[in-house]
Structure formats: C-alpha cells, structure tokens
Amino acid sequence: MIKLINLTKDFKTTLAVNRLNLEVAAGEIYGFIGPNGAGKTTTIRMMGGIIEPTDGKILIGGIDVSRDPVGAKKIIGFVPDRPFLYEKLTGMEFMKFIADLYRVDPGVFSRRAVELLDQFALRQWKDEIIEAYSHGMKQRLIIAAALLHDPRVMVIDEPMVGLDPEAVRMVRDILKALASQNVTVFVSTHTLSLAEDLCDRIGVIHKGTLLAQGTVAELNLAAKTGEARLEEVFLTLVREA
Numbered sequence: 001m002i003k004l005i006n007l008t009k010d011f012k013t014t015l016a017v018n019r020l021n022l023e024v025a026a027g028e029i030y031g032f033i034g035p036n037g038a039g040k041t042t043t044i045r046m047m048g049g050i051i052e053p054t055d056g057k058i059l060i061g062g063i064d065v066s067r068d069p070v071g072a073k074k075i076i077g078f079v080p081d082r083p084f085l086y087e088k089l090t091g092m093e094f095m096k097f098i099a100d101l102y103r104v105d106p107g108v109f110s111r112r113a114v115e116l117l118d119q120f121a122l123r124q125w126k127d128e129i130i131e132a133y134s135h136g137m138k139q140r141l142i143i144a145a146a147l148l149h150d151p152r153v154m155v156i157d158e159p160m161v162g163l164d165p166e167a168v169r170m171v172r173d174i175l176k177a178l179a180s181q182n183v184t185v186f187v188s189t190h191t192l193s194l195a196e197d198l199c200d201r202i203g204v205i206h207k208g209t210l211l212a213q214g215t216v217a218e219l220n221l222a223a224k225t226g227e228a229r230l231e232e233v234f235l236t237l238v239r240e241a
C-alpha cells in the first residue's frame, strides 16, 4: 500500500531524507522512529503531499503522490505533527469543514461524524468551541477528522504527544482496529514502548537514512542486542551509526 522509492529531500542546508526505500503492506502498522531531526516529519510531509521530494517517488495504493496529489489525498488520512485548528469552530463544525474538503456525502457525514466523536470520547463536547478543548481533546479531534473519508492509509506524525494514558490506549486501540479492517498505518513516534506494542514492523531512521527495519526481533538481530526491548535496540543502533 505504501512504497517509498529512493525518497530524498535536500533542504540544501540539510539532507533531511537520503534515498529512503521502504514498503508497507495493506493492513500493516509501520512505526517510524528516530532521534530528533532524523527526517521523520520531512518524510511524512512528503507522503501527505505537503512538500515535494527532491528526488525519488512515493506510491500510496499505487498512486504517485507527486503526479496525482488529489487522488492520493482521497485515500490518505493525514495527521501532521502540528495541526492547524480553527479554534473558533465547534468540534462538530470542524468535522463538517474537513468532511466538505474531502467531499464526504452529507448523509454519510451525519452518521460517521457521530460515530467517530463517540469513538474518540468527544461526543459531549461536539458543540463546544475548540478553544475550550484540552490538548488531548484537540489531538483526538484531529485524528477523528482524518478518518471521516474512510481512508485506506493513515499517515500520522507523533499522535501520542501530550496524551494521557487513557487517551494513548484509546488511540492505540483505534489504530489496531483500523489495521484489522485492512487500513494501513504509518506512524512516527518517540514512545518506544508503544511502538513495540502497536507496530508490526518498525523502521529506524537516523540522519535521513534508514538504519534498520523489521519486527523487534529482527531489529535485535541487526543490532546484536539479543532479546532486548526496543529502547535498548534503538539506542544501540543509533550509537553505532
């Protein structure tokens, strides 16, 4: 479902992403981890069609994101790291605004919006303005809105930042449920305990280069760390790079 081929972003001052190659199968949850400044957000922005690659290609469900950005956006649910919210809108108005952008059928919208607000425990807040939401509520609203058009691929940059344990579990369970319905999930995170638990496979990126990828067991083999937890494997891989 996701194919990154020699994906490169050169900001001139920094080679942020350097010939990245990876594939994610339908229904798979792929975790993207790496130190600050490794190139995660840059990769994700290119996948979402926010910035253009310097070189290489991104295929989402076979669609080339650079050639057919509108077609790609139809099948991608995109959650950026610093989302922009119109805070004077209510939660429900925001959902409607996003639904209109994605041309969600109004009949489908009414059902789907309530379903998602329920799922993300936001239903009782739906008519409050977003300004009054806590950080975690805003984060949940953003993820809920990204699901309105029933995307086949979810691309999410650090969904768990600032969420309380209950909300982390809620988001984790929702992502797992999506994957079980064959939605493909690509997620960057610094929460390694969660990545370990949530992701089928994990890619470790450092200075724009993929150091290793696979299951935690495969990463342990690559790092020669035995049966260590992901945190230990990650620190070893990055230290030795």
Ligand SMILES: Nc1ncnc2c1ncn2[C@@H]1O[C@H](COP(=O)(O)OP(=O)(O)OP(=O)(O)O)[C@@H](O)[C@H]1O
Residues within 6 Å of the ligand: 011, 013, 014, 015, 016, 034, 035, 036, 037, 038, 039, 040, 041, 042, 043
């Ligand atoms: N618009 C830009 N212009 C110049 N350099 C940039 C730009 N955006 C990102 N960079 C640089 O590219 C590199 C990768 O940044 P990126 O934001 O992708 O890292 P990240 O892995 O998401 O880090 P973090 O964990 O801190 O979110 C960094 O060195 C950053 O300074």
Ligand SMILES: [Mg+2]
Residues within 6 Å of the ligand: 040, 041, 042, 081
């Ligand atoms: Mg980032």
